[in-house]
Amino acid sequence: MNRFSDRLYRSAQEIWTKSHNHPFLTELREGTLDPERFIYYLKQDYVYLIDYAKMFAIGSMKARDLDTMGKFAELLHSTLNVEMELHRQYAARFGISREELEQTRPSPTTVAYTKYLLDTASQGPLSEAVAALLPCMWSYREIGAAYMRVPGALEHPLYREWILMYGSEEFGALADWCVGLLDRLAEGLPEQELAQLEERFLVASRLEYMFWDMAYRLEEWPV
Numbered sequence: 001m002n003r004f005s006d007r008l009y010r011s012a013q014e015i016w017t018k019s020h021n022h023p024f025l026t027e028l029r030e031g032t033l034d035p036e037r038f039i040y041y042l043k044q045d046y047v048y049l050i051d052y053a054k055m056f057a058i059g060s061m062k063a064r065d066l067d068t069m070g071k072f073a074e075l076l077h078s079t080l081n082v083e084m085e086l087h088r089q090y091a092a093r094f095g096i097s098r099e100e101l102e103q104t105r106p107s108p109t110t111v112a113y114t115k116y117l118l119d120t121a122s123q124g125p126l127s128e129a130v131a132a133l134l135p136c137m138w139s140y141r142e143i144g145a146a147y148m149r150v151p152g153a154l155e156h157p158l159y160r161e162w163i164l165m166y167g168s169e170e171f172g173a174l175a176d177w178c179v180g181l182l183d184r185l186a187e188g189l190p191e192q193e194l195a196q197l198e199e200r201f202l203v204a205s206r207l208e209y210m211f212w213d214m215a216y217r218l219e220e221w222p223v
């Protein structure tokens, strides 16, 4: 079967491979990543996820049937209460309060990524919102599942929980649902609209790469 998601996966391969080979991720899976970089990532990711969760709220609003509406509500709930809880627990280990986490000043890359997502979701049809939010779910699913199999990766006292979260069956099932939804939404669309969805997916994939890179560089505003 010719799935639209196969086309997306192929066209984003080069970008995703660059992410997999980025030192932030190679060092995380080897357990050598400097905790300072991880803490920076956690704080930025926390404020990223606040906006990302709103993508699911918009998805729920734009859904045409109750099942889809409910699934987006589930994704919203799981982002706020499962994924962000992981960040809160990590922060607590480093003596960072929930308030401090929430007051993190978004970096230039975080602003660019969240603004891109929310603009896409609020201005376009549901299919474009899903195309833009998909690299976030799908690439982390791929990273989590792969790192679960890396010998020794789960023995690291700091990065173990992170890998377990994104390698979990629950996270994988939610990511799979998003992939399947986009395939259904893309059915029968003219090539021009498919190309627009592909563009949304590729820009978000590049922003995913930039997010890893931002954390590794401990990006700050220049002025």
Ligand SMILES: Cc1ncc(CN)c(N)n1
Binding pocket: 045, 048, 049, 083, 135, 136, 137, 140, 208, 211
């Ligand atoms: C930037 C980013 N992208 C994806 C994910 C996985 N939801 C995340 N937590 N942060």
